[in-house]
């Protein structure tokens with residue numbers, strides 16, 4: 057409890073009440089630039105498909121090392137579009153962790169495919185490659201589903217073990233779609249999220265490390281050929297003239313206002329990332345007696361969308377922190393295979409490591425303006 061008590065003094069005497077994510081502090085810094093960008097959209101009037109979209113896609117590609125970027129209406133749209141583009145659907149197995157936000161499983165189910173839940177590594181909280189291999193083998197032996205894809209999730213910003221996952225995906229001929237909704241800015245072996253898997257979906261939900269002022273997302277790819285079909289699906293499945301329907305699609309577009317906000321925020325993103333990493337380093341150092349902070353695979357640097365650690369007596373720690381004016385959150389207290397919408401896909405024997413981590417995980421305030 058000592059570490060918590062020390063944190064309390066700092067929190068109360070110097071900083072008053074602490075925000076879990078401080079979007080207001082960020083807005084004060086960028087407001088003028090955002091207003092200029094929004095005014096430009098009002099002036100040109102192209103609220104959909106304005107010039108901001110292409111500008112954003114190019115800058116996101118530069119920042120991430122992706123060959124091409126397709127901006128989308130949300131992170132969920134960014135997950136659905138690449139799956140649809142690959143023809144993934146009924147009868148197909150898509151391997152994914154159950155320790156994630158529900159959008160990952162919803163995206164799979166919306167295509168008609170079946171999510172096959174894989175256990176996590178109890179220290180990184182990300183998909184366990186050894187368990188993935190076991191689950192693929194199980195699906196092959198059962199024979200009722202065809203293994204088609206794997207969706208590793210970079211939980212809390214920490215890149216999954218793509219070195220091992222890529223080998224498995226290649227050997228098993230699985231399409232690997234990274235769910236990087238929480239990890240934009242993360243690195244593995246000096247390569248950015250967006251350059252770690254053939255396709256990466258990310259989210260720019262307002263609370264994410266790069267967040268719009270509404271819903272937004274993007275797909276990042278290493279394969280230029282993907283781009284055309286993804287652009288078609290995000291625009292109701294139309295041809296490049298946007299007239300004839302050539303496949304099934306939906307309205308998965310990003311709008312110009314959100315792109316304008318993201319462009320302004322992208323300018324300060326790298327400075328913010330430095331601040332997030334400094335905060336994480338302080339947490340890691342000072343909280344090692346309180347709990348076990350998330351471990352990152354060798355060579356990985358988290359984008360620190362969130363900061364999470366496993367703690368004994370979670371409820372007690374959370375309520376002590378609450379009393380000190382320090383908010384906490386639990387991502388995720390209920391893994392997906394325990395939720396009514398997905399429990400039909402729960403594996404026999406459950407997911408032991410996932411269930412243990414869900415019982416003691418705790419997230420602390422994480423944002424660039426945390427002093």
Ligand SMILES: Cc1ncc(COP(=O)(O)O)c(C=O)c1O
Pocket residue numbers: 130131132133156157159160209235237238258259260261271272273
């Ligand atoms: C892991 C994960 N996947 C997918 C999503 C979906 O993103 P969005 O809310 O932008 O649709 C989120 C965001 O909340 C997420 O955290």
